[in-house]
Amino acid sequence: MLIVMESGATDGQIRAVMERIQTLGLRPHVIPGAERTAIGITGNHGPLDPAEFEILPGVQEAIRVTKPYKLVSREVKAADSVIQVGGRPIGGRRLAIIAGPCAVETETQTLEIARAVAAAGADLFRGGAFKPRTSPYSFQGLGLEGLRILARAREETGLPIVTEAVDEESLGMVEDYADAVQIGARNMQNFSLLKRAGKSRLPIFLKRGMSATLEEFLMAAEYIVSEGNYQVFLCERGVRTFADHTRNTLDLAIVPAVKHLSHLPILVDPSHGTGRRDKVVPLARAAVAVGADGVMVEVHHDPSRALSDGPQSILPSQFGDLVRDIRALAGLVGRSHD
Ligand code: PEP
Ligand code: MN
Numbered sequence: 001m002l003i004v005m006e007s008g009a010t011d012g013q014i015r016a017v018m019e020r021i022q023t024l025g026l027r028p029h030v031i032p033g034a035e036r037t038a039i040g041i042t043g044n045h046g047p048l049d050p051a052e053f054e055i056l057p058g059v060q061e062a063i064r065v066t067k068p069y070k071l072v073s074r075e076v077k078a079a080d081s082v083i084q085v086g087g088r089p090i091g092g093r094r095l096a097i098i099a100g101p102c103a104v105e106t107e108t109q110t111l112e113i114a115r116a117v118a119a120a121g122a123d124l125f126r127g128g129a130f131k132p133r134t135s136p137y138s139f140q141g142l143g144l145e146g147l148r149i150l151a152r153a154r155e156e157t158g159l160p161i162v163t164e165a166v167d168e169e170s171l172g173m174v175e176d177y178a179d180a181v182q183i184g185a186r187n188m189q190n191f192s193l194l195k196r197a198g199k200s201r202l203p204i205f206l207k208r209g210m211s212a213t214l215e216e217f218l219m220a221a222e223y224i225v226s227e228g229n230y231q232v233f234l235c236e237r238g239v240r241t242f243a244d245h246t247r248n249t250l251d252l253a254i255v256p257a258v259k260h261l262s263h264l265p266i267l268v269d270p271s272h273g274t275g276r277r278d279k280v281v282p283l284a285r286a287a288v289a290v291g292a293d294g295v296m297v298e299v300h301h302d303p304s305r306a307l308s309d310g311p312q313s314i315l316p317s318q319f320g321d322l323v324r325d326i327r328a329l330a331g332l333v334g335r336s337h338d
Contacts, residue, residue: 013058086160091265096294198227238273247275
């Protein structure tokens with residue numbers, strides 16, 4: 001249920017509606033709007049009676065939300081959400097470019113790549129300190145030391161950091177160092193981790209599970225938002241199909257589909273989406289053309305020696321070309337990246 005307040009509703013009236021919701025054992029979520037405030041209600045297991053809220057002073061109407069996801073839906077909030085990560089906007093008119101290595105390997109490697117992507121125009125720096133690897137014998141990441149290296153990269157370049165947490169323990173550590181927490185494809189339906197992310201003060205970068213439907217993806221975001229963390233931005237990173245010319249099949253059609261149903265920003269990751277260096281730049285361009293709020297790409301100065309995802313990592317020079325292409329395309333789709 002969504003309670004839409006009158007445009008002139010007072011703070012006291014808004015508070016009274018919230019108290020009424022709490023008295024019923026439910027949870028109110030205030031959604032400020034340009035003209036009116038709305039209050040989403042979660043926690044009910046059956047339909048609520050709109051009349052119960054419409055009699056309260058300052059209430060314009062109470063609307064049933066038809067979608068299974070509530071707080072992330074456009075029904076509840078029509079305007080696009082803009083998430084601030086370390087002072088950089090994700091969503092809105094400006095496109096966001098996130099770049100960095102798959103994994104933090106050494107301080108030298110990380111700083112070299114961070115300097116290169118910062119100089120080329122990246123907005124955020126990425127790099128995994130905790131790596132969810134298919135094989136237990138593969139490089140698992142540097143853990144805490146990796147987070148410290150990321151913090152040094154931020155100090156030197158000024159770029160905010162986004163890095164993955166793979167469980168509740170690493171999430172607590174990531175919170176101490178990063179500007180946003182990534183929840184990866186393999187954890188998109190780790191519901192206890194999503195709930196914990198919902199209690200974080202940091203924005204959450206939620207990647208689509210490799211076999212998740214659109215509804216499952218939005219429900220995963222709803223888990224985070226329902227716990228009170230409204231700062232969520234999404235990422236399409238490819239799904240499993242029969243096609244074997246790429247590592248995954250990048251589902252660009254999900255971008256306009258998400259935009260239609262949800263107010264959350266959505267980025268595209270053509271690195272994991274294709275798994276092939278030569279396909280990253282073309283698919284990044286396609287992502288911008290289809291309306292994504294930005295891209296995330298893996299960059300490595302020496303990909304043949306990378307400890308993970310070398311074959312899909314682009315060189316710093318290719319990243320420079322990519323930023324140039326994105327800037328050229330932005331104006332065509334009503335966006336900017338200056
Ligand atoms: C990553 O971004 O490094 C990563 C592991 O991505 P995904 O969860 O999409 O596989
Ligand atoms: Mn990777």
